[in-house]
Each structure stands twice: as C-alpha cells, then as structure tokens.
Amino acid sequence: AQSVTQPDIHITVSEGASLELRCNYSYGATPYLFWYVQSPGQGLQLLLKYFSGDTLVQGIKGFEAEFKRSQSSFNLRKPSVHWSDAAEYFCAVAPDTGRRALTFGSGTRLQVQP
Amino acid sequence: NAGVTQTPKFQVLKTGQSMTLQCAQDMNHNSMYWYRQDPGMGLRLIYYSASEGTTDKGEVPNGYNVSRLNKREFSLRLESAAPSQTSVYFCASRPTGNTIYFGEGSWLTVV
Numbered sequence: 001a002q003s004v005t006q007p008d009i010h011i012t013v014s015e016g017a018s019l020e021l022r023c024n025y026s027y028g029a030t031p032y033l034f035w036y037v038q039s040p041g042q043g044l045q046l047l048l049k050y051f052s053g054d055t056l057v058q059g060i061k062g063f064e065a066e067f068k069r070s071q072s073s074f075n076l077r078k079p080s081v082h083w084s085d086a087a088e089y090f091c092a093v094a095p096d097t098g099r100r101a102l103t104f105g106s107g108t109r110l111q112v113q114p
Numbered sequence: 115n116a117g118v119t120q121t122p123k124f125q126v127l128k129t130g131q132s133m134t135l136q137c138a139q140d141m142n143h144n145s146m147y148w149y150r151q152d153p154g155m156g157l158r159l160i161y162y163s164a165s166e167g168t169t170d171k172g173e174v175p176n177g178y179n180v181s182r183l184n185k186r187e188f189s190l191r192l193e194s195a196a197p198s199q200t201s202v203y204f205c206a207s208r209p210t211g212n213t214i215y216f217g218e219g220s221w222l223t224v225v
Contacts, residue, residue, distance in 0.1 A: 004156075009154070032212045034213075036216075042218070042219075043204065043216055043217060043218040043219045044157075044204065044216045046213065049212075049213060051212060090156055090157070092157075094212060094214075096212070100145070100208065100212060100214075101147055101159045101162055101172065102147075102157070102159075102206075102214055103159075104156035104157040104158070105156050106154055106155055106156045107154075107156050
C-alpha cells in the first residue's frame with residue numbers, strides 16, 4: 001500500500017521569502033502525485049499534479065513541484081510567498097490501477113509573517 | 115457548474131443519533147469517495163464506489179454505511195454516532211482520468 005510523509009507539521013516564512021514544502025512517498029510503481037491546499041474552514045483546492053513526463057510541474061498561484069524518483073519525493077516550491085498563501089498543504093499519491101483513491105500526507109501548515 | 119455538492123455543511127449530533135450525509139455530482143463521474151479529515155492525520159478514505167450499485171471499504175469504514183443508488187449520488191450514513199466521528203467529511207468524484215474533485219466538506223460534531 002502507498003503512503004505519504006510530510007515531515008514538517010508547521011512552517012513559518014516571511015512574506016516575499018521562498019518556500020519549499022517536503023513530501024516523500026512510498027509506492028512500488030510510478031505514482032500519480034498531487035498537491036492540495038486548504039484554507040481554514042474551506043475545502044481542498046488542487047494546486048498541481050504529476051502523472052508522467054516532465055518532472056517539474058507548474059501549478060496555480062505560482063507554485064511548482066519537482067518529482068524525483070531516486071528520492072521518492074515530490075516537493076512543492078514557490079519563489080516568493082504572499083500572505084494569502086497561509087494555509088494547510090497536503091501532498092497525496094494515487095496508484096494508476098484499481099480504485100485510484102488518494103492517500104494523503106498529514107499536512108503542513110504554512111504561516112506567513114509580514 | 116455545481117461539481118460535487120455535499121449537504122449538510124454543518125451538523126451537530128448527540129451520541130447515538132443517526133444521520134446521512136448526502137453527496138451529488140453532476141459531472142457524470144463513475145467513481146466516488148468519502149473521506150474524513152482529522153487534525154494531524156490528513157484525509158483518510160472511508161468508502162469508495164467504482165460505479166452505481168458497488169461500494170468498497172476504505173481505510174476507516176467502521177461505524178459507517180454507504181449507498182450508491184445511482185451514478186450521481188453517494189450517501190454516507192452514521193447509524194449510531196459516536197464522539198470519535200466528530201470530523202470534517204469530504205465527498206469526491208473521479209472521471210476515467212486521475213484527477214479527483216472534492217466537495218466543500220461537511221463539518222460534523224458529535225456531543
């Protein structure tokens with residue numbers, strides 16, 4: 001069974017600083033990888049996804065993520081954080097067969113300091 | 115353009131009461147899912163439905179039942195609510211591709 005680890009529970013960055021959120025996965029084959037963002041009291045919004053091809057994927061709101069097979073990682077990055085990016089971020093993995101249900105990491109809460 | 119619609123959005127139950135969370139999608143998706151979200155644990159799969167009339171247990175099915183009566187709707191029932199079922203519940207659906215679309219969530223408190 002697949003699993004996802006987000007080692008950072010909480011991260012604080014200053015507005016305008018760069019951001020990297022870590023995600024490691026465990027899955028036997030090439031997974032489908034996702035990053036979701038959730039603002040307080042809101043639902044989940046898909047930031048970006050990786051299925052195949054170019055290992056650097058671009059998403060919405062200026063986010064990008066890089067798939068590194070050798071490290072089983074799919075880290076999320078943003079060059080310059082805005083105060084509105086404060087939210088909780090979830091990495092998720094899905095197999096390419098069967099029920100294709102997402103397995104989520106436990107999330108990283110991002111706080112942005114002015 | 116509704117996507118995945120969940121009702122109710124907020125609910126408070128007393129221990130032992132029953133209730134049904136409703137979910138409907140208007141995107142003609144075959145697969146539907148129910149997840150629960152708890153602090154520090156991300157989202158965990160409760161039940162899954164690959165198509166009308168079929169359901170399958172996920173990671174945390176105990177205390178829940180589901181019903182997929184038609185392609186649009188996938189309901190989640192708590193027969194006898196317990197405080198441990200206080201959570202945020204998300205319904206989701208997926209077309210033949212791999213992107214899953216989520217509803218806006220249902221906040222349930224069991225007292």
